[in-house]
Amino acid sequence: MGERSTTLLVDPSSDGHHLQSVSWLTRHLAPSGPVVLLTRRGASEDPAYAEYLGDDLAAGRLAVAEVFDGSSPSTADLVREVEARCRAEQTVPVRTVVHLDGDQALKRWWYAAPRALRRLPVRPRVVFMLTRYPARVPLLDRTGWRLRVSKALLVVAGRLTGALQRVVGYKGRGDTQRGWVVTRVNDPEFCTAHARDRDRWREQHDLPRDEALVGVFGLISERRNAPMVLEALEAGRIDARLVVAGAFSPAVRTWVDGLEPERRARVVARDTYLDNDTLDQLVAAVDVIPVPLTNNGPSGIMGKAEAAGVAVVTAGSTVRAREVEALGGGLACDLTVPALAEAMRAVLAGEVELRTGTADRWDAVDRYCRTLLGERP
Structure with missing residues (x-):
């Protein structure tokens, strides 16, 4: 096993879909070191918080810091809290920061974060998950292309300034394309009932x-x-x-x-x-x-x-x-x-033949975590 490190997950939302990703990543990362979630104040009062994260908290796999004033903190607040937490984790240093809803922060992260990251004793690798990046856009969809191109340019700017090392966005589960500027990841098909x-x-x-x-x-x-x-x-x-x-x-x-x-x-x-x-x-x-x-x-x-x-x-x-x-x-x-x-x-009427139906797809969850983090299969 390699050197132990702390992973910082950033997600001010308490949406169930987001928290499920937090739980999946926590279980994937916990064997390698501590996992810390930065979220909004009051998040622990949401029923979804206990539903998705309760077992991880009870088992000591996850620590939570409620530091943001709302679900859409400013980029300046994000940078400040990430820097503060990276400085606080001295025993097992933070080597990876994952923002699980980075669309809004992407607009300013490329110029707001580099100076703070350079000041850290151990500079972490930063991964952004874009939940609203259009993986595929019809040829004549001007709005879709404008959104896609603008986000791609911000990603390139973040990489050039050293503020970002990896950016991932959702794609359809049948999409096999990997992406270039933004790596594509399948949202796992996962259900505990059939x-x-x-x-x-x-x-x-x-x-x-x-x-x-x-x-x-x-x-x-x-x-x-x-x-x-x-x-x-x-x-x-x-x-x-x-x-x-x-x-x-x-x-x-x-x-x-x-x-x-x-x-x-x-x-x-x-x-x-x-x-x-x-x-x-x-x-x-x-x-x-x-x-x-x-x-x-x-x-x-x-x-x-x-x-x-x-x-x-x-x-x-x-x-x-x-x-x-x-x-x-x-x-x-x-x-x-x-x-x-x-x-x-x-x-x-039974005119459609279904070819799916494999509940409890933990293999899909593992691929999701590895793709998001940039790990080898």
């Missing part, structure tokens, strides 16, 4: 046993387009119920409460925080999961569905469209009510 036990999960969570179910899960905001999914079920005269489960935004709560009785009867609404096991079981309990999102990146819920053997209908993303085609995880369609209706009808 559709082969669908009857069990439906009974456990009090869901209809003999009806087709369409699921919208996670943090339920307007961007998940649950009203559009319900409209598609109605427009296509699809005999299925819509399950909407997760923490609702005020707008979604108002929409559910305002549904007419006949429409409300078609919706199973669970407005509550879902721990990871419950979320996985609900994913495995339904017949199809629509992902009608306008962002072009991969979806964590979509990865869970693919691992659980549940069909996905995706719309609004060329990345996700390529993913379902490459993995055989469902159908891609246009982001319209008629197209969603036809795609869901085809899936529920």
Whole structure:
């Protein structure tokens, strides 16, 4: 085993998807030395914190410092806290810093960080994870190209000034390209439940046993387009119920409460925080999961569905469209009510053959960690 070193993970967010990455990286890195997470003040009060990090904290694999005033600290605050923590870890020095949501900080990191990093007795290797970098952009998408080129230039600037040594961004799970300026990494397809036990999960969570179910899960905001999914079920005269489960935004709560009785009867609404096991079981309990999102990146819920053997209908993303085609995880369609209706009808009618469904993909998690950190396979 090589020289022990401390790894500093930076993630002011307490989003469950982010914290799952923190936990995966912690378990991967802990044998090599201490792992410290810098996050926002009050993060430990979020239910997702204990859900994803509780075991790592109890086992002593992870230490946490709540140092930021919010989930979007300034780059100056990031640099100051990273420098302070690197100076504080003298016994086992910090040799790697990983920012797990670096899109915003990337704008100024290239000129704000070099001086502080040069002052450190041991200069760490800095890795940025970009969660909103467009891995693939249609040829005529001017907005997408503007975003991609601007971020790529900032990455190059960071490397030239010595502020960054590695930058990684998400790609679709079926994408085999490695990337050049920004290395591409697959978001792992990982689920602790499987559709082969669908009857069990439906009974456990009090869901209809003999009806087709369409699921919208996670943090339920307007961007998940649950009203559009319900409209598609109605427009296509699809005999299925819509399950909407997760923490609702005020707008979604108002929409559910305002549904007419006949429409409300078609919706199973669970407005509550879902721990990871419950979320996985609900994913495995339904017949199809629509992902009608306008962002072009991969979806964590979509990865869970693919691992659980549940069909996905995706719309609004060329990345996700390529993913379902490459993995055989469902159908891609246009982001319209008629197209969603036809795609869901085809899936529920058994016209789509699924080629996925390997739950508990720890090998995918290991590849994710190694690619993010730049380690050899």
